[in-house]
Amino acid sequence: MNKKAMGFLAVASSAVVLAACGNGSASSNDQVIIYSNADDEAIEVMQNTLNDKGFKGEYIIQSVGTSELGGKLLAEGKKIEADIVTMASYYIDSADAQHDMFIDLTSSKALIDETSNIQLPILGNVGSIFVNTEMLVQKGLDTPTSLKDLTDPQYKDLISIPNIMDSSTGWLLVQAVIAEYGEKEGQQILADLIGNVGPHLESSGSGPIKKVKTGEVPIGFGLRAQALDAKEEGLPIDYIDPIEGNYSLAESVAVIDKEDDEKEKKAQEIAITIANEAREQLLVQYPVALYEGENVANEPAYLKKWTSTLTVELLQQHQAIFNAAKQ
Amino acid sequence: MIKTTMLMRGMGFLLLATFVFLLALPLGAVVLKSFEGVDGWTLHNYEQALSSGVLKEVFFNSVWVSTIAAVITTVLAFLLAYTIHFTNVAKPIKKIIRLGVTLPMLLPTITYGFVLIYAFGNQGIFSRLFGQPLFTIYGFNGLVIGYVLYTLPAAFLLMHNAMQYMDHRFIIVSHLMHDGKWRRFYHTILRPMLSPIGGAFILAFILSFTDYGIPASVGGTYDVIATTLYQTMLGSIPNFSQGAVISIVMLAPAVLGMITMGILERGNVSYKSVSQQVAFASKTKTVLFGSGSVIVVIALLAVFTPLIIVPFTTAYPFDFGFTLTHFQAVIQMPELMNVYKNSLLVAVCTALVGVVIAFIAGLLSARTNLKSRKAFDVIAMVTNAVPGMVLGLGYLFFFNNSSLKGTFFIIIAYAIMHFFTTPFLMVKNALQKMDPSWEVTGALLRDSWLQTVYRVILPNVKRTLVEVFSYYFINAMVTVSGVIFLVTTHTVLVSTKIKELQHFSKFNEIFILSLFILVTNIVVKIICEFYLNRQSKRG
Numbered sequence: 001m002n003k004k005a006m007g008f009l010a011v012a013s014s015a016v017v018l019a020a021c022g023n024g025s026a027s028s029n030d031q032v033i034i035y036s037n038a039d040d041e042a043i044e045v046m047q048n049t050l051n052d053k054g055f056k057g058e059y060i061i062q063s064v065g066t067s068e069l070g071g072k073l074l075a076e077g078k079k080i081e082a083d084i085v086t087m088a089s090y091y092i093d094s095a096d097a098q099h100d101m102f103i104d105l106t107s108s109k110a111l112i113d114e115t116s117n118i119q120l121p122i123l124g125n126v127g128s129i130f131v132n133t134e135m136l137v138q139k140g141l142d143t144p145t146s147l148k149d150l151t152d153p154q155y156k157d158l159i160s161i162p163n164i165m166d167s168s169t170g171w172l173l174v175q176a177v178i179a180e181y182g183e184k185e186g187q188q189i190l191a192d193l194i195g196n197v198g199p200h201l202e203s204s205g206s207g208p209i210k211k212v213k214t215g216e217v218p219i220g221f222g223l224r225a226q227a228l229d230a231k232e233e234g235l236p237i238d239y240i241d242p243i244e245g246n247y248s249l250a251e252s253v254a255v256i257d258k259e260d261d262e263k264e265k266k267a268q269e270i271a272i273t274i275a276n277e278a279r280e281q282l283l284v285q286y287p288v289a290l291y292e293g294e295n296v297a298n299e300p301a302y303l304k305k306w307t308s309t310l311t312v313e314l315l316q317q318h319q320a321i322f323n324a325a326k327q
Numbered sequence: 328m329i330k331t332t333m334l335m336r337g338m339g340f341l342l343l344a345t346f347v348f349l350l351a352l353p354l355g356a357v358v359l360k361s362f363e364g365v366d367g368w369t370l371h372n373y374e375q376a377l378s379s380g381v382l383k384e385v386f387f388n389s390v391w392v393s394t395i396a397a398v399i400t401t402v403l404a405f406l407l408a409y410t411i412h413f414t415n416v417a418k419p420i421k422k423i424i425r426l427g428v429t430l431p432m433l434l435p436t437i438t439y440g441f442v443l444i445y446a447f448g449n450q451g452i453f454s455r456l457f458g459q460p461l462f463t464i465y466g467f468n469g470l471v472i473g474y475v476l477y478t479l480p481a482a483f484l485l486m487h488n489a490m491q492y493m494d495h496r497f498i499i500v501s502h503l504m505h506d507g508k509w510r511r512f513y514h515t516i517l518r519p520m521l522s523p524i525g526g527a528f529i530l531a532f533i534l535s536f537t538d539y540g541i542p543a544s545v546g547g548t549y550d551v552i553a554t555t556l557y558q559t560m561l562g563s564i565p566n567f568s569q570g571a572v573i574s575i576v577m578l579a580p581a582v583l584g585m586i587t588m589g590i591l592e593r594g595n596v597s598y599k600s601v602s603q604q605v606a607f608a609s610k611t612k613t614v615l616f617g618s619g620s621v622i623v624v625i626a627l628l629a630v631f632t633p634l635i636i637v638p639f640t641t642a643y644p645f646d647f648g649f650t651l652t653h654f655q656a657v658i659q660m661p662e663l664m665n666v667y668k669n670s671l672l673v674a675v676c677t678a679l680v681g682v683v684i685a686f687i688a689g690l691l692s693a694r695t696n697l698k699s700r701k702a703f704d705v706i707a708m709v710t711n712a713v714p715g716m717v718l719g720l721g722y723l724f725f726f727n728n729s730s731l732k733g734t735f736f737i738i739i740a741y742a743i744m745h746f747f748t749t750p751f752l753m754v755k756n757a758l759q760k761m762d763p764s765w766e767v768t769g770a771l772l773r774d775s776w777l778q779t780v781y782r783v784i785l786p787n788v789k790r791t792l793v794e795v796f797s798y799y800f801i802n803a804m805v806t807v808s809g810v811i812f813l814v815t816t817h818t819v820l821v822s823t824k825i826k827e828l829q830h831f832s833k834f835n836e837i838f839i840l841s842l843f844i845l846v847t848n849i850v851v852k853i854i855c856e857f858y859l860n861r862q863s864k865r866g
Binding site: 033035039040060062063064065067068071072074075081082165166198199201203204206207210214215216217316 | 448449450463465466547548558561562564565567643644662733815816817819827829830831832833
């Protein structure tokens with residue numbers, strides 16, 4: 001290669017490097033960043049709604065696991081990269097108590113349950129058992145009716161549940177067990193259940209339904225709405241409301257106080273749009289009434305709520321019980 | 328001359344400053360963090376970590392599973408390298424063995440786990456073929472297989488390389504002396520190979536011990552130190568000082584391993600001259616080792632078949648019709664394509680800047696008398712010993728409150744540092760082999776030092792620089808361990824996006840993105856090979 005060509009190559013390549021690397025880091029700083037722990041179906045609804053309402057290209061949604069997002073909120077406070085989060089409501093309250101990090105949001109609609117004014121609920125999650133009916137028959141298993149039933153040795157390695165360490169759906173299961181049987185007996189039941197679950201302890205709340213759908217296991221615990229969807233798609237899936245209760249959690253949207261008025265204003269608009277406009281479709285997917293006047297078909301048989309307000313401290317207590325049961 | 332020395336010193340100083348800023352300070356931040364208490368310095372973090380049974384358990388889990396994997400890897404790597412160098416297996420088959428065993432290097436380790444699940448899980452391809460799962464893939468078994476896939480290429484290359492420098496005439500001599508089979512094997516092969524075998528074992532052990540991708544995907548309930556570190560840092564209750572302690576614990580075996588490897592290298596046997604003519608390879612031996620190696624390579628490639636089957640199947644495992652819809656869907660998803668572009672950007676920048684840094688470091692180290700030149704050898708040892716997760720954590724601690732947080736710059740800097748050792752040694756070795764009098768000749772012809780470097784040295788080291796480029800590119804493309812702590816919404820890479828997709832069990836997308844990485848790496852490799860071939864034909 002001659003000198004000129006080499007010199008040209010050197011200059012050209014360094015120009016490309018500088019341009020590319022510089023360009024990458026400076027990209028679109030005015031986009032509103034949304035961290036969301038929601039399932040992909042819910043994220044799709046939010047995206048479609050925001051795009052319809054003219055926010056296309058002005059935001060970017062980053063999905064983050066519940067525990068990871070919770071950890072980020074508690075560890076980073078206002079310094080978190082996101083402008084908006086959608087997250088389990090108790091986490092938002094706990095993070096705010098620690099860092100005073102969210103701005104007030106108001107909605108024109110009346111809520112059924114009082115919540116703090118830094119968040120607007122967007123969807124409710126209800127837990128239930130679900131089964132792959134074909135596989136139950138194939139493996140000659142009894143149909144369970146309660147969570148306690150699942151500790152029966154016949155279900156060894158045939159159940160998938162979400163891990164309370166990573167997933168708030170996993171907490172719904174633990175709440176039901178502890179509320180019904182108390183901490184001591186509850187821990188024993190959890191221990192037997194975890195023994196039956198074996199390798200199918202999932203970090204994601206939607207892990208179990210996927211495993212039940214593909215037939216990795218015949219029985220799972222997760223969101224009731226997911227089982228309902230699968231059933232309506234014509235898959236051999238059915239939900240079973242456990243007699244211990246269908247416990248529920250609200251997921252909310254909240255805006256981080258970034259002290260940047262213009263971007264914060266846009267973030268606020270986007271958050272309110274999610275809460276108001278996406279709600280109708282989210283209600284179809286997650287049939288739990290959160291606002292006055294919402295009607296839900298196909299109500300769970302044993303809808304229940306934990307008696308006190310949910311907090312991160314309570315979650316940690318329940319995680320400790322779960323981990324003790326795991327030993 | 329004074330000017331030249333000043334210039335060299337200046338370059339050395341700049342480069343060393345870079346390493347201090349991007350390597351020493353971040354690692355120092357980890358060490359400091361591990362001693363940081365609520366009020367002042369304390370050993371409390373260590374006491375807390377060591378008194379809880381959890382860390383002990385995962386540490387021994389990691390040691391145990393990595394040891395088993397390293398033993399298997401070492402045996403297989405030896406078998407494969409031995410087949411290539413000491414049997415009369417046909418050349419094309421030798422080539423297939425060599426290429427086949429190194430293929431997994433072109434994929435991120437996190438992909439291995441998902442491939443294993445789809446190969447051996449309850450609904451896996453091989454489980455369906457045999458009517459039932461052959462074994463439980465989650466946990467210990469999956470980890471061992473994954474680690475073997477991951478470490479086999481590196482261990483194989485190490486032994487392959489060592490065997491290239493063995494003199495086969497010793498085998499002839501041994502035959503003439505009527506040595507017994509085992510005696511001959513011991514003296515002509517095993518004894519001279521002991522050091523590379525030990526090296527391969529340690530390398531496989533350390534790589535397994537510090538990998539995050541495989542346990543993240545297929546670890547199940549078998550907790551290892553890498554996943555524990557991740558959970559401690561990014562779990563529901565983050566504890567940074569505990570994370571720092573765990574990473575120091577993770578560093579210890581790696582440092583120990585490196586020291587042992589250094590000692591082992593002293594036992595290296597050197598030959599005066601090398602003859603590679605395969606001597607006295609009986610037909611039985613050729614057939615036995617040849618078929619054994621071919622089976623290993625076929626098994627290895629078979630494990631990866633889900634990667635090309637699952638994403639092109641309508642609805643695995645219910646509908647096996649061929650479809651391109653998943654593929655088209657991914658291409659039409661701007662967020663996924665952006666992630667791919669990010670990875671490409673990081674890999675290209677890492678490779679280009681990496682080549683420059685490796686070249687300058689190699690140049691100063693091999694062809695100058697600077698006092699600081701020894702420092703680069705130490706740096707190369709450090710980057711070799713520090714696990715990716717530990718360095719990534721250091722970057723998190725050190726850059727978290729700076730404006731560099733969340734930029735591509737720190738990801739690229741991380742990759743250049745983490746993979747520095749091999750490129751540096753490649754360049755240094757190539758430069759050392761060149762005639763030491765070139766600079767003097769250049770000076771006599773009144774070329775400045777820079778002109779000599781540019782006109783003489785650079786053209787002669789071009790081939791090596793292309794290899795360095797390819798090495799940096801591929802590794803930056805597949806790295807997972809450290810970057811999990813560094814990516815943000817705008818800088819997500821394919822290898823970390825896979826972790827997010829795992830959360831939603833979107834395996835089609837995972838496999839298609841992995842294929843993108845694989846194909847990109849193959850293309851880069853082919854281009855580099857093509858260039859090298861053309862160069863060697865020319866002269």
